[in-house]
Amino acid sequence: MDTTLALVLILAPLFGFLLNIFFGKQLGKTLSGAIGTFTVIVSFAVTLYFFLNITETNQAIQVKLFDWIAISDFKVDFGFLLDHLSLLWLMFVTGIGALIHLYSISYMHDDENMHKFFAYLNLFVFFMISLVIGSNLLIMFIGWEGVGLCSYLLIGFWYKNQDFNDAAKKAFIMNRIGDLGLLVGIFIVGFVFKTIDFAELKTIVLAGTMNNEMWITIAAIALFIGAAGKSAQIPLYTWLPDAMAGPTPVSALIHAATMVTAGIFMITRLYFLFDLAPLVQDAIAIIGAITSLVAATIALVQTDIKKVLAYSTVSQLGLMFLALGMGAYEIAVFHVITHAFFKACLFLGSGSVIHALHNEQDMRKMGGLRKAMPITFITMLLSSLAISGIFPLAGFWSKDEILMTAFHGNPVLWVIGSLASIFTAFYMFRLMFLTFFNDFRGTEEQKKHLHESPALITFPLIVLAILATVGGLISLPGNSWLNHYLAPFFPNKEHIAHALGQTEYILMAIATVGALVGIGVAYAKYMKQNQVPGADATFTGISKVLYNKYYVDEIYDAIFVKPINALSNFFRDFVEVGLSAFVFGFGKVANELSFQGKKLQTGSIGFYLFIFVIGFCAIISYLFIEL
């Protein structure tokens, strides 16, 4: 029964993919979208069943389909592990996935390749599910690569624009660097532990018999590189902002809510390994904190509405990694969930705005949309409040937990995280004020067509906004349902509930005041003074550096891409020429030899005979002289 249901859970989106990719065009747009959405809803329903089941029984379900690889004592099963963590993850992957599919029916309706879009989205959900429920690292790796592929396909979905193709390639290549790290990590884990099955690994590590510290540290570093690639951490984060080239539902689903959290999922899955490598944990925390600050500062001056959200995503992911590095895995998971709610809502809301303005993404040409698009406005406002960390919305609770943990761990990291949060509040409300308040700055033509989006678009927005508002309830400090739920997954962890003492209340107050200050500054600047960022060329000083994203792309270009191109050119122009001269040399020598040898063959019998006799005489005389 469980096996069948698990198969339904994972194969439904694959079925949708196959239908859409092969018959999508004949099915027509509406049916194609309906199939895509329905298959994900099926997955969601099955997940819900398992989820309710596990909250009652508290028993992880292991589904083993068959032996996959068996080499002497190293065995890999093909199976699924439906435990507390994976089911929680599936809940929001399939849930938000279904909502975004629904949204896409309307959003992509004018696209001629809509069936392909749904096929890719379904494929993505399929791979994401296999990433989450795989029972060992290898199945997770399949999903990991699969979602990377879908990300590539969907970023480059509008393939006629070369910039979008470049963005897709960039995402794919950046991810490959991380994937290599993950792969090396898997190899080391397999080598050290002789198994890559999650449950077995956990048993071995928790038994405490394994103290191969050096290899575990190396494995943790390699795995973290994998996570940094997928979850867009320094130094591999530059692909995520460019990934906004894809259609907006893709940005919401893949590049905000689900795929980019895969790194956090993987680290949480293997938390017992990372616990054994405190140095790596520190590195994760520091990199997470720096990423969150750097990305937040870049987001301050971006003018593309999706770019702001993209950098915001990188920044929030950085906060999650900060929590992971502090060993507060359940808090990271909490923030993943709340972030999925409000960031998906924000992206879908921005999609709604872009849709209404006929693909205008520049905030300088928006403004005053509040009246024309009330639902989009209210949902986005709620989500912005949530991400800024305003009491009592979802973001407040999760971000606050992270900052509290950071405060108890290392005050410097707390300062960095708090700064990032203040910046978050500022840039989110900058976005809100520029988009929805004051007067419309677009063309008259656009103004005439301003309209609220249809129900298929607003419904997911409303659902997500509600979730972003109340999502924090799943883990209130002192009475955390989430911690309670995840407790069986962390059997060796003392349940650390932050006792709500004076310090905690002060920290909460500081965070809230910080957020309000950020909002206040944004209000003063963009609402009261009605400032609008000028054209690209008018940025000066720090803003210019920030607007150009610290020139990181240019630096990478100079450090990696150009030298590699130069090296390739060198190999092409010199080494390859030399090698081919060598190889062709053999041919030329052989050719020359035979050309010269050919001249001996005159065809004159007399000459042959003469040579024959001379040779014969030579042989005879040689024999006689020797003897």
Place this chain on the structure above:
Amino acid sequence: MDNVLNHIGIENYIFLSVILFCIGVFGVLYRRNAIIVFMSIEIMLNAVNLLFVAFSTYHQDANGQVFVFFSMAVAAAEVAVGLAILVAVFRNIGSIDVANLKNLKG
């Protein structure tokens, strides 16, 4: 039985053979008529046959004489084939001058 080698020494047979062989060789090398080349080859063969017989008598061993019969039989066969080839060549190029047989030139 009186040994013929008592009258004429073995070395004379060797000289004769060598001379005949050399005549054959030079005939092959210098004559251009294919039939004469053939005859020269026959002379070489027969020079060797003569040597066989002479040494056979010298060593009082009949093997050499037997071998000569084989040699003559093979030579006869070779002549048959060789002449047939010559006829074919003549029909094709109208000449049996070996200098004209240059179709195998590389």
